[in-house]
Amino acid sequence: MGYDVSISREPHPWLDAARPLLLFRPEVVRRIVEEDPELQFIPDKNNTGFGDILYLTGQDAQDVDCNQEGLWFKPDGLTAKYPSEALMKKMAQxxxxxxxxxxxxxxxxYFLDENDDLQSEDDPELGLCVIGDAGRRYQLTIDGLLKNLNELPEYLAENIESFSKEEREKFNIVHKKKDNSGRIYGLGATKCDAYAKAYDAKNNYIVSLFYTYYQGVVSAFNYLNDDKPKDIVYEKNDRPTFGQNLLFLLEYCRKCxxxxxxxxxxxxxxxxHDNQK
Incomplete structure (x- = not known):
């Protein structure tokens, strides 16, 4: 045991945030570490992309005890045990x-104030947000959900590279066969670009046709899973849900x-389906 200070994309280990959680991308962490002359990255031979980060305070790297003046970089974040004040300031940076x-x-x-001095606060509100890959701040509920669900499409589009492999695969569906004419019919076989163009042109009639197709897919999905209640997708028939779904489809179509x-x-x-679990 000991006193640990950690750096992570998520402020808490949410159990069910109803959104893909943010993780560090090893290549980004390593690039930032290697750009800092006071830090040295020591790769973990057994865990590609991760390792130890030594804090060099005028000492030779070989003389630095990573338990005292360094961090462990693992999939769940960066951690230091009993860090010195100097190391904590470096961690804040x-x-x-x-x-x-x-x-x-x-x-x-912990954070740096306007004078670049290290400060700390126990305010729970500081843990009710995440910062996207491009720097956008997303406010959260006490359960880790996006406070403004209308931001979900932007959240997904901005941060997809920082989701787990499993989560990325849900939103990056790549077809092995580009010609779906033999198994997909109607608007489903149309390229996503057509929906995005109709939405941007405010062609509500075409957008409604695409959305009607989506509702048909949901209905077919539920029909096929009629004997599996846990797999049924339930949707609210209200304007907020309609708007959120349209925006999600738009962001997906713009990205793909x-x-x-x-x-x-x-x-x-x-x-x-995942949000219902």
Missing amino acids: LAVKLNAHMVGDNDEH PEHSFISACMALISLQ
Whole structure:
């Protein structure tokens, strides 16, 4: 045991945030570390992309005890045990560059003030947000959900490279066969680009046709899973849900314009299904 201070993309280990959680991308962490002359990255031979980060304070790297003046970089984040004040300030600088939170064992949040001095606060509100890959701040509920669900499409589009491999696969559906004419019919076989163009042109009639197709896919999905209640997708028939779904389909189609529209439908169904768990 000991006193740990950690840097992570998520301020808390949410159990069910109903969204893909943010993780560090090893190549980004390593690039930022290698750009800092006071840090040295020591790769873990058994865990590609991860390792130890030594804090060099005028000492030779071989003389630095990583338990005292360094961090462990593992899939769940960067951690230092009993860090010195100098190392904690360096960690706060790293947290800013990595769009991350720096949190101690007692849930206190560390940050640099306007004078570049290290500060800490126990304010729970500091842990109710995440910072996207491009620097956008997303406010969260106490359960880790996006406070503004209308931001979900932007959240997914901005951060897809920082999701786990399993989560990325849900939103990056790649067809092995580009010609779906023999098994996908109607608007589902249309390229996503067509939906995005109709939406941007405010062609509500065409957009409604695409959305009707999506509802048909949901209905077919539920029909095929009629004997599996846990797999049924339930959707609220209200304006907020309608708006959120349209925006999700739009962001998917903008990101994957060459995919068929049914891919966007299945990505949204997958998200809806996960949110019900």
